[in-house]
Amino acid sequence: MINPTEGDQDDSEDNYGRHAAVLRSQMSRGNIGSNTECAHYPCHHTGQNCTFCFCPLYPCLDPDLGEYVISRRTGGRVWSCQSCLWMHRDDVADSLFKMMPEIGEKGLDEGTRSSLKAELELKHRKRARAIMVLGATSGAGKSLLVTALCRAYRNRGLKVAPFKSQNMSLNSMVTADGDEIARIQDLQARAAGTRPRGELNPILLKPKGGVTSQVIVEGRPYKDCTVQEYYSQFVLEEAPAIISRNLERLLRSNDVLVIEGAGSPAEINLRGKDVANMFVARLAKADCLLAVNIDWGGAYAYAVGTLMLLEDEERELFKGVLINNMCPGGGSLGDSLELVERKTGVPVLAVLPHLPSLYLPVEDSMDLDQRQGGEGIITVAVVRLPMISNFTDFDALSLEEGVRVIYARTPEELLPADAIILPGTKNTVQDLNWLRESGMAEAVLAKAGAVPILGICGGYQMLGRRIIDAHGLEGSGPSEMEGLGLLDAVTYFDTYDKRTVQVSGSLADGGEVRGYEIHMGRTESAEGALFQLRPDRRPEGSWDRKRKVMGSYMHGLFDLPAFRGLFLSMIERHEGARTKGTDHDAEIETSLDRLAAMIEEHLDLDALLGGDGHGA
Ligand code: SF4
Known part of the structure; x- marks a missing residue:
């Protein structure tokens, strides 16, 4: 200007x-x-x-x-x-x-x-109306409620953005600008119709095993911290300024900012150190909503207990409670809602129904245990590594008819597999050790040659001959270890730098692919390439066609139909799986619109904006 x-x-x-x-x-x-x-x-x-x-x-x-x-x-x-x-x-x-x-x-x-x-x-508002969804517990449905509000307000022609000051997730993705943000904030940005970027999720914690996490600040790797270092130094000395500057920018450039809390605002042991909940609510002067999951039982106690544990001035920021995830035929709630208001002074604003069959990425690896996607006669087994990351990579596979995706923890669970995937991991060395100790390595090797085996990112590194971590960047001291030896490839961890980039290109045999890379380490391979990347036809990945073993650093590689088709065609009895070529993006859009319609129907969105639909 x-x-x-x-x-x-x-x-x-x-x-x-x-x-x-x-x-x-x-x-x-x-x-x-x-x-x-x-x-x-x-x-x-x-x-x-x-x-x-x-x-x-x-x-x-x-x-x-x-x-x-x-x-x-x-x-x-x-x-x-x-x-x-x-x-x-x-x-x-x-x-x-x-x-x-x-x-x-x-x-x-x-x-x-x-x-x-x-x-x-x-x-156009000069400063955004801030609405914040907090949960009485983890799993209360905050993320999807924020997503629903983002899409609903965007549908009203307002300029909307999501915000989560601090997230802990192994499920991240890379934006067009090369920022790494949690997958769920990317989805919320999409719902809001705004460009995904680091400022929407300025602090991202990626657990590396033990008590250490990698701290990503404004989309870029910053440093590794133990829990102790994080709370005694980073949260006190650095996090407030990082959060404030990103929050302020978003408040100044939107009509509505939909903020998500983390965990519960009533973790009283973290008072003064919680930068994800009431700290943000106060900074943004947000109208707060407390979500409770009625499907779990104990929802009233969660709601009342959470509100009663807050300071008076914190409780005053709460405009309502959202009873979330009500199953059809869940029975009458009687006068329970009035009782919550009488006890807390905060009204119940809505009882929101459970929406079945949403096609949306999950945030938490705990959710994987309930997520054995698809029904079918072809079983694709994803090895459930302890430090599994980017598990949304496989969502699109379950869109195909006849395909069942399971997450296998034991050799027995791998037995019915018609194809095996070694997924991404936050710690290749530790998860490779687990693979051997659990007997899963042996079970994978026993299937080699008979079924297609694909490794993605850390899983790709494991499939090679050796992994050399000369500087101990994976956190267990300098090491050199044998891989599974299914690909003639060697991975080197020689710098803390991380490659974070969106990529696109074509399959070696034709067909479009696109995705993103987030990884430390580089792999030198003597195998043929799996993909050719644009713009310079750079070879990516490895492919031993004879043994049907593939490896790639590309996350999201199943999202377009071409690679899904190739992968399924390598399964011997693949006639059971019909590649419909389903449009993964269109499925997500449909689910976002269903969420928006649900929240429009059950919650007074005008009232949340201050009554005039514009929020002034
Ligand atoms: S509207 Fe903004 S850019 Fe224009 S004069 Fe005022 S402060 Fe400056």
Whole structure:
């Protein structure tokens, strides 16, 4: 944003003339979106709209948007737009562009600027309404409720973003900008119609085994921390500033911010160290909703107990309780809802039904134990590694007719497998040790040659001949160990750097693939490549066609039908599985719309926005 005047310091005729020329030139370019060619791009944030590089409302003198600063050039006061993200929103720029009147010789007079701004404010909030969903327990359904709210408000034409200050997940993905964020925040961004990016999930913890986690900050690997280091140093000294700056940016650039808490806000042992719940609610001045899962039993006690354990000023932020996951025929709730309100002073705003058969990625590896997807005569067994990661990779397989995906923990569970997948892991060395100790390595080797075996990421590394971790980057000290030897490949861990990138290309035999890589380590392979990546046809992965063994670093490789088809065609009795070529993305969209329709039907979304549908 340029300031060609010195605000109210310079109202000479000459200067107004310059305004007019700049404004006319901007209008002649049309709504240009992001001007990535500009040497100053991005002067506010990636993806900003640059149509009004010089703001037609300048100087608006609205303290909610900009501020007076001291000019370095003159020493006088000058109106600064540095903190204003409003004019860089696509929807605001678009509205203003359509409203702009003819620009006379003197530019826009004060009256015109004021009425343009007033009209814009009727359409677009200057600061987002913050709605926060917290859970009385883990598994209360917070993530999907946030997803539902994001899609429902987006459907109303509002600019929406999700936010979760701190997430612990082994299920992450890579954005187009190379940021690593939790898979569920990516889904919520999609529901909201906003670009997935690190600021939506500024702190991501990825457990590495034992008491250590990798801390990802704003999408980039930052450092490894033990639990002790995390709570006694990082949370106290670094996390508040990281969370505040990302939260503030999102509040300034959206109509609605739907925030997700983590675990429970009533973990009283973490008071003063919990940066995922009431800390964020207070910062955002959020209207809080408490979700409880009625399917578990004890929902009333969870609701009342959680609210009663909060401080009075924290409880006052709660606008309602959501009784979630009510099964059909779940019986009458009688006057129980009134009783919750009488005990806590917080009303029950909605009883939300359980939605069966949603096709959406799960967040937690605990959910895998209930997730033995699909019905069919072909069994694809995913080895349930203790540190399994990116397990949404296999969701698309269960879309195919006749395919059953199971998660196998024991050699016995591998016996019926028509195909085996070694998935990604957060710790290749530890999980390879587990594979051997549990007898699973032997069970996999016994099937080699008879059924297709695919390794993804850490699973790919395990399939090779050797894994060399000369610097102990996997956390167990320097080591060199034998792999399963099913691929003629060697993996080296020689730097802490992580490759995080979206990739696309084609199968060696034709057909589109796309996905993303998140890994430490590099693999040198003497096998033929599985994929050729764009833009330079770089070979990726390994493929021993004779023994039907494949390895790749590409997560999400089943999402497009081509690789699903290839993989299933290698199964001997694959006639039982019919590749429908189902569109994975379309299935997700359908589920998001079902979620939005459910929340629209059962919760008063206008009331949550303050009653006017705009939230002002
Ligand atoms: S609306 Fe924003 S960019 Fe325009 S003058 Fe005001 S503070 Fe500056």
